[in-house]
Amino acid sequence: MGSKRSRRRKRLKRRNRKHRARPLPPAASRVPVLDARYDGNLDWGATSYHPKIGLITDEGDIKVSSNELAGPGAATLQGLIDDYKTMWVLAVRSSLTLHAKTLKAKLGRNQFVGRVRWEDLPRSGHKLYGHPGMIAVKDFELPADSEGLHPAWGDAYGTEPIKIQRGAWLVRGRYQPLQPLGATLMTFIADPQLPRKRIKLRYSSGGGHPHWNVSLNAEDLKAVKSAPGTDPLQAAVLMGAWTAVLAAANTLPEFTGRNGQRDDIADAVMDELKDKDTQCPDFGTDDFDPVYAATLLHDLPEHAPDST
Amino acid sequence: MKPIADKETTRRASEKFTAWQKSLVPVKQNQTRTPATIKKQQNLTSAADSSAECLAKTLRTALCIENDELSPPPISKGTASEMLNRPWEWEKRVHTELASVERKHAHQPQWWYLCHIGWLENGVFDDPPAATFNGRVPAGLLSKPSDGFTQTESETLDSAVRNILRRLGGLLHVRHQPRVALDPPIPAAWWRRTIAEKISAVDELAQEGWDADRCHRVLRSSSLWGQIIDRIAKSYETLLDTRAIAAICYMTDNGTDPKQACRAVAVRCAAYHPEWTGWEILTRKP
Numbered sequence: 001m002g003s004k005r006s007r008r009r010k011r012l013k014r015r016n017r018k019h020r021a022r023p024l025p026p027a028a029s030r031v032p033v034l035d036a037r038y039d040g041n042l043d044w045g046a047t048s049y050h051p052k053i054g055l056i057t058d059e060g061d062i063k064v065s066s067n068e069l070a071g072p073g074a075a076t077l078q079g080l081i082d083d084y085k086t087m088w089v090l091a092v093r094s095s096l097t098l099h100a101k102t103l104k105a106k107l108g109r110n111q112f113v114g115r116v117r118w119e120d121l122p123r124s125g126h127k128l129y130g131h132p133g134m135i136a137v138k139d140f141e142l143p144a145d146s147e148g149l150h151p152a153w154g155d156a157y158g159t160e161p162i163k164i165q166r167g168a169w170l171v172r173g174r175y176q177p178l179q180p181l182g183a184t185l186m187t188f189i190a191d192p193q194l195p196r197k198r199i200k201l202r203y204s205s206g207g208g209h210p211h212w213n214v215s216l217n218a219e220d221l222k223a224v225k226s227a228p229g230t231d232p233l234q235a236a237v238l239m240g241a242w243t244a245v246l247a248a249a250n251t252l253p254e255f256t257g258r259n260g261q262r263d264d265i266a267d268a269v270m271d272e273l274k275d276k277d278t279q280c281p282d283f284g285t286d287d288f289d290p291v292y293a294a295t296l297l298h299d300l301p302e303h304a305p306d307s308t
Numbered sequence: 309m310k311p312i313a314d315k316e317t318t319r320r321a322s323e324k325f326t327a328w329q330k331s332l333v334p335v336k337q338n339q340t341r342t343p344a345t346i347k348k349q350q351n352l353t354s355a356a357d358s359s360a361e362c363l364a365k366t367l368r369t370a371l372c373i374e375n376d377e378l379s380p381p382p383i384s385k386g387t388a389s390e391m392l393n394r395p396w397e398w399e400k401r402v403h404t405e406l407a408s409v410e411r412k413h414a415h416q417p418q419w420w421y422l423c424h425i426g427w428l429e430n431g432v433f434d435d436p437p438a439a440t441f442n443g444r445v446p447a448g449l450l451s452k453p454s455d456g457f458t459q460t461e462s463e464t465l466d467s468a469v470r471n472i473l474r475r476l477g478g479l480l481h482v483r484h485q486p487r488v489a490l491d492p493p494i495p496a497a498w499w500r501r502t503i504a505e506k507i508s509a510v511d512e513l514a515q516e517g518w519d520a521d522r523c524h525r526v527l528r529s530s531s532l533w534g535q536i537i538d539r540i541a542k543s544y545e546t547l548l549d550t551r552a553i554a555a556i557c558y559m560t561d562n563g564t565d566p567k568q569a570c571r572a573v574a575v576r577c578a579a580y581h582p583e584w585t586g587w588e589i590l591t592r593k594p
Binding site for chain 1: 323411485489499540546549550581583584585
């Protein structure tokens, strides 16, 4: 028993030695990061980062419409962008196709549009992620007493400026799955009760992500889930679903903007429609025609679907 | 590139694929196998032991594409030894012959299965193909009643089936999708050479005279390729950047253990973006 206890004591002693508080590393090797991936940001206190990443179109465009910084450190970090010391990026990665590409904003700009090559990516958008953030484009020094920076930086390192090396991440956003517009707006569900070639639509705001559940017969669902092509049935189903979604969207306050600001999806859909036709009327107006808008988002089938 | 099969064939094969593999091999190798599973395993191994035509027919039946036309990209005949040992010259030749293959297809095990069925029918592999796919078992096991298998016999048969499935295009439900670039010899050759060509364009390597051949040789050394793919499969996606892989190759070539090199570069890429970071920071010895 005695030997067991002493072994335990030794083990605890070893563990304590291992976890003993270590001195801070030298200032040159540390960089204050505004990391929005985790709760509790020690380096920049109450400063927050909210990137707005648009949705991929069928052509593979990704639009980063804004990189919003808020809180006490926002001005300092925005100042680095304005001084061309840092820039906004979106790292796009797909572990399935071993593809990585970083979309970059122009120096001094907060918005940008980049394009990924669909040939290099899994068609469904599955496992394709965007990682937004700000990186240093040259070596520079950040004063330890910069506005918004946690006072601990000044306490630990005195007035010595923080050396930032080229390539260092200064702001990091959450990983965001990137999906084509349709995949984000519509979730297709198999409904065994539905006869073939019928569609049902239900609005859902589950998980804080507003979208429509489109119910279909399992056989029709297979056609929709296969890669977009020229199958007339698939085209008809997608056309029908888009028309129904847009008709519903036209009346919903969160889409039309009557109840405060429009959400990201509504903006993305309207951007897409305006890209195809600049004259396309806005959501919520009497002139908005969901059938016409659906044809902008998905072409009419070339052959009439089999009616049997 | 000409599609390997029509859309309907590809869809049908994809639908059956995972269920068929799950019915043949359980996720864990030490899991108990029922006589029905053993019977299925016997059918596959005896088909591989019999002839290329027979194996292709078995695979077609399993994927419900009995009469569908397959037109895989042409590839010249290879030996069982090349498929087992994967010499560097063979990998280079395979990549050259499959230059038209696109990434959107190359990451799908199902797509490579359709290719292998076509290649089996076109006589690309040695006949019978059991040795080519490392799926040989003692003859007695193929004719033994499926309910009379001992634990050791059952494991021998199971290993052979796993080898065949891995080498035909991947064992999706056990090894997961990114390992399609690691397990089957032909897809692995394609991926390894593709990545080697990409990293040879990195300025720092090009300045030191590294070409695609040298990058390819380094990627083949020790367990480096396996380490990279395994880490990417485990969500170290920062390692996907070309400069990150180039840095790992450079460190390994300078004597760093592949595992340590992968870990060191992954840690650095968490703090620095590899595209803008100095080469000396990326490749510093851990």
